[in-house]
Amino acid sequence: MSVTAPRLADPAPEQLRPTVSSRRVVATLLRKELLVELRTLESVPAMSLFSLATFVIFHFALNRGSVEGDLGAGILWVTLLFAAILGVNRLFVADAEQGGFDGFLLAPVDRSAMMVAKALTLLAYLLVLELVAVPAFAILLLGPSLWPALGGIALTLLLGDLGVAVIGTLVGALAVRTRARDLLGPLLSLPLFVPIVIGGARATAPLLAYAHRGGLSGRWLATLGVYDLLFGLIAYALFDFLLED
């Protein structure tokens, strides 16, 4: 089977390779993602409200005035990761339901740009979520003051967010093509998030303790960094295949 066109219209092969720079494609996709989220307010408000509700539930369920140390770090990280799953589940829905995948796949661009743009979108969602959730956690649950440890907590959260963004993008792209995407997203994400919870909570726990408040644990930060890098490479290698039929 063949469909032809005038030979004069055929550009040379080197002119046919993706000509738009990947950076520009990522910027175009990211702008579109943020514009759609600003108009619909589907993901970030839901993630933020979920985290606030979870802190309130913990506040009453634990029946104690405040938490600190290991318990505080655990509550913070588990809440943030569950909230992140809401964002992961919505990340590709507009593309799947409104033909965004096809529109993108028909363009002569590097397909990995979508992976980078989606990961940056999820990262932006997580950062906004944390701007709401971390102060709320400090007010509703945390015993010790947050201020002395703020820099360390921010760095740890950022490393965790990078991993969540990359894994979430990979899982979201896989799940959205299935009928059971609302189930598959959390089922695939949660096991992959476990090392992030462990590394994040262990690195954060000393910063949230009353006594023996220590500095950042280089070991756990390095663990988070290596995990981020590992999944960054896996996502880069696999993403093109996830977009194929």
Next chain:
Amino acid sequence: MTRRYGEREALRDVSLSLPAGRTLVVFGPNGAGKTTLLRVLATLLRPHAGRVEVLGAGLPDDGWRVRGRIGLLGHEPLLYRELSAAENLSFHASLHDIRKSRVEEVLEAVAMTARAQEPIRHLSRGMVQRVAVARAVLHEPDLLLLDEPYANLDPAAVELVAPLIGPESGRTRVVCSHDPGGGMAEADLVLGLREGRVALLAEAPAVSSEQVTELYQ
């Protein structure tokens, strides 16, 4: 060429060649494989057997060579509902590395300039289809793949988009249609599909409308 979905063969042993600048009109009842054929030609689906060549590129391996030269107008408009027509077209223009003034040109060509800033979800189906036509021809593709392109369009709108996607566009076209009269009027070559197999393949002058109608019985 053969294409399967699981065990089911959506297309089987479909074989044809379409010369440049000509129009192939594909008829067939629902589920005959028309949309699958368009998606394979658009490089969105992989053929599972056989050889497919589009604009000189073998699929699926060389699909990347021709993606920017194909315009697809399918059942879905490929437009984000929350974005305006202008924003959607600017988005596609960026992906295809096209000058922004082209967006205004195509919006004017489909008479959507006045409503260009409204979200797609606020537009009627006919207007959305006109914007989808603008999107499909935005990058001046060599090959147009059209799945019932005049659906939702009133007669005036059909006339409006004809220079862009009709025979007078001069492009190589593959058009899926359920309208024997309208389809035959613009066909150079006719393909009839039934359950994924070729039931009719001939030059348009040699095909009667009865033969097309029989495909649906």
